[in-house]
Amino acid sequence: MKPILETEAVRRLEDLIEQEGTSKAELMELAGEFAASIVEARSPKRVLVVTGFGNNGGDGWVAADILQHKGIHVDLVTPVEPDEIPSPLARHVARRTAGRDVTVIVGPSRDELVALLEKSDVVVDAILGTGFSGTVRAPFPIWIRAINEHASDVVSIDIPSGLNAETGKAADPCVSADATATMIATKIGLYSADGPEYAGEVVCGELYSGLSELIGEVDHVAEFIEASDLETVLKEIPSAVNKYSRGSVLVVAGSSTYPGAAMLAAKAAARAGAGYVSVVAPETCANLIRMALPTVPVIAAPADGRGSFGAAARSMIVELAPKYSCVLAGPGITDAAGCMQVVTGLLETEVPLILDADALNCLARMTIDGIDSMPELYRREAPLIMTPHHKELSRLAGGASVEELASAIDAARTIVWAGGSSNMVVVAKGPVTAAVGVERVLLPPAGPAALATAGSGDVLAGIIAGIVATTREEPESWELLCSYAVAVHSATGIAAAASMGPRSVIATDLIDLIGPAFDMVEAGVEDGLDVVAASAEEEEA
Numbered sequence: 314m315k316p317i318l319e320t321e322a323v324r325r326l327e328d329l330i331e332q333e334g335t336s337k338a339e340l341m342e343l344a345g346e347f348a349a350s351i352v353e354a355r356s357p358k359r360v361l362v363v364t365g366f367g368n369n370g371g372d373g374w375v376a377a378d379i380l381q382h383k384g385i386h387v388d389l390v391t392p393v394e395p396d397e398i399p400s401p402l403a404r405h406v407a408r409r410t411a412g413r414d415v416t417v418i419v420g421p422s423r424d425e426l427v428a429l430l431e432k433s434d435v436v437v438d439a440i441l442g443t444g445f446s447g448t449v450r451a452p453f454p455i456w457i458r459a460i461n462e463h464a465s466d467v468v469s470i471d472i473p474s475g476l477n478a479e480t481g482k483a484a485d486p487c488v489s490a491d492a493t494a495t496m497i498a499t500k501i502g503l504y505s506a507d508g509p510e511y512a513g514e515v516v517c518g519e520l521y522s523g524l525s526e527l528i529g530e531v532d533h534v535a536e537f538i539e540a541s542d543l544e545t546v547l548k549e550i551p552s553a554v555n556k557y558s559r560g561s562v563l564v565v566a567g568s569s570t571y572p573g574a575a576m577l578a579a580k581a582a583a584r585a586g587a588g589y590v591s592v593v594a595p596e597t598c599a600n601l602i603r604m605a606l607p608t609v610p611v612i613a614a615p616a617d618g619r620g621s622f623g624a625a626a627r628s629m630i631v632e633l634a635p636k637y638s639c640v641l642a643g644p645g646i647t648d649a650a651g652c653m654q655v656v657t658g659l660l661e662t663e664v665p666l667i668l669d670a671d672a673l674n675c676l677a678r679m680t681i682d683g684i685d686s687m688p689e690l691y692r693r694e695a696p697l698i699m700t701p702h703h704k705e706l707s708r709l710a711g712g713a714s715v716e717e718l719a720s721a722i723d724a725a726r727t728i729v730w731a732g733g734s735s736n737m738v739v740v741a742k743g744p745v746t747a748a749v750g751v752e753r754v755l756l757p758p759a760g761p762a763a764l765a766t767a768g769s770g771d772v773l774a775g776i777i778a779g780i781v782a783t784t785r786e787e788p789e790s791w792e793l794l795c796s797y798a799v800a801v802h803s804a805t806g807i808a809a810a811a812s813m814g815p816r817s818v819i820a821t822d823l824i825d826l827i828g829p830a831f832d833m834v835e836a837g838v839e840d841g842l843d844v845v846a847a848s849a850e851e852e853e854a
């Protein structure tokens with residue numbers, strides 16, 4: 314796992330490194346060296362380094378010096394003479410570099426800058442780093458727009474200039490990079506909101522060899538999951554099982570308006586490994602679901618006048634629940650009064666519970682005075698997994714603003730920290746999804762935007778349920794198990810986009826790709842696609 318830090322933690326880490334004997338001046342040399350190595354790998358003949366006033370610019374001056382030494386022609390643009398650079402560390406390296414062979418251009422006009430950009434094979438963006446916030450001040454807006462319009466290949470140092478390292482929100486303008494060479498540890502802003510779009514490929518330079526010993530001493534906002542972290546999460550299903558002991562799921566879902574959600578979730582749970590899946594749905598839509606899912610028993614529960622669960626459904630569902638390895642509740646149920654009854658009843662059972670979609674909206678309505686006003690939530694011993702998208706998460710967290718990954722993590726933490734046990738996980742869904750547990754936040758590999766399609770969340774909920782149901786023993790970590798399910802969902806999106814085209818994926822496509830997606834996760838999501846394609850070709854031949 315790769316830790317992701319907030320700026321404050323990065324600063325603290327730099328202080329700790331300094332205490333261990335590596336000064337900030339040395340770190341700047343190492344940062345410049347790392348950035349230069351990333352630029353050199355792109356084989357440029359001519360490089361333009363664009364610097365600002367702070368230490369991010371300092372990294373750029375060091376990189377310029379190193380690249381020039383390697384025989385590459387380097388031009389460097391600075392807003393002020395080296396002697397006038399306010400940051401002492403950056404001033405020092407700027408004075409040194411200016412005395413050597415790099416061509417230094419101070420405060421160029423827009424036209425001069427454009428001419429330089431057009432002559433260069435790689436442009437290094439060292440204008441603003443983690444010290445940036447607010448709106449971009451002159452002269453940088455003109456510079457950044459010129460870079461975006463005229464540079465062919467841009468490497469940003471630490472973070473694209475104009476991107477907020479905490480929130481990932483891009484200022485107008487913000488450098489749009491092809492690659493970002495980030496220092497010491499990845500910043501949350503590179504994965505949140507606009508970050509992925511502006512940062513391009515992110516490569517991290519650890520800079521300090523003893524980093525792994527120090528990194529545990531600062532707070533991690535999240536851990537990025539790598540393929541190797543998922544290798545041993547799932548155990549093989551033993552041969553001596555029957556359909557029940559293999560793992561069973563009760564899907565509490567559907568209404569007359571949304572019967573499809575129940576079908577998607579139930580089918581996904583079966584494809585994700587459950588040996589036995591039942592659906593309990595309001596009697597008004599049970600027949601429809603039954604016809605669509607020949608392998609799934611559908612139990613009809615009392616309905617209200619509008620085709621949602623009626624109040625009498627509660628006792629029936631609470632009685633059924635303990636017969637299954639886990640219960641998934643919520644897809645398509647609506648937030649009618651009877652559904653609130655059903656959700657409360659399920660919270661009182663001791664069966665592993667996955668709450669999705671309208672079950673979360675019911676919960677939000679019941680905990681309007683704060684999520685901790687519902688003791689049933691926190692008294693539970695059995696696992697509770699909630700899978701809100703940003704809007705549902707905002708409602709659950711009492712209206713907190715949830716717009717991107719960073720604020721989603723904050724909101725999810727307020728929920729699990731309100732008294733949750735290690736059995737509670739909030740899977741905060743979005744372009745990047747976070748599996749938030751009491752102790753840590755995991756970021757599984759994200760899928761493509763093709764996943765932003767109606768019903769895709771129902772499929773994820775089904776995958777989680779199928780995986781939870783087939784887990785024989787208490788997993789080492791529920792958030793890691795959920796991350797596995799998210800990785801499988803992401804892989805279905807990658808595989809579906811490859812076969813249907815990224816514009817045409819619909820949720821039902823994802824379900825039939827769950828099997829291959831497991832193989833992709835085992836092989837490392839990106840490489841996995843090759844494995845799946847190869848085995849498909851073999852089959853055809």
Ligand SMILES: NC(=O)C1=CN([C@@H]2O[C@H](COP(=O)(O)OP(=O)(O)OC[C@H]3O[C@@H](n4cnc5c(N)ncnc54)[C@H](O)[C@@H]3O)[C@@H](O)[C@H]2O)[C@@H](O)CC1
Nearest residue numbers: 337340341344366367368369441442443444448449450471
């Ligand atoms: N502190 C350290 O030990 C290390 C820092 N490093 C680099 O240092 C960077 C952080 O350096 P700084 O804290 O000096 O900050 P930055 O260099 O990111 O930016 C600060 C400078 O930008 C200007 N600025 C700030 N907000 C602005 C705005 N809204 N519009 C226009 N200009 C603005 C200010 O003049 C300020 O001097 C990191 O991103 C990284 O690249 C690396 O050298 C590694 C070691």
Ligand SMILES: Nc1ncnc2c1ncn2[C@@H]1O[C@H](COP(=O)(O)OP(=O)(O)O)[C@@H](O)[C@H]1O
Nearest residue numbers: 742743744760761762764765767768769770771
């Ligand atoms: N831009 C995106 N890139 C990658 N994944 C996305 C994107 N937008 C949404 N997703 C994923 O798609 C799923 C959508 O879930 P949800 O909003 O609950 O859909 P629904 O309610 O229609 O089933 C989530 O797993 C989410 O992480």
Ligand SMILES: [K+]
Nearest residue numbers: 441470472474
């Ligand atoms: K930068």
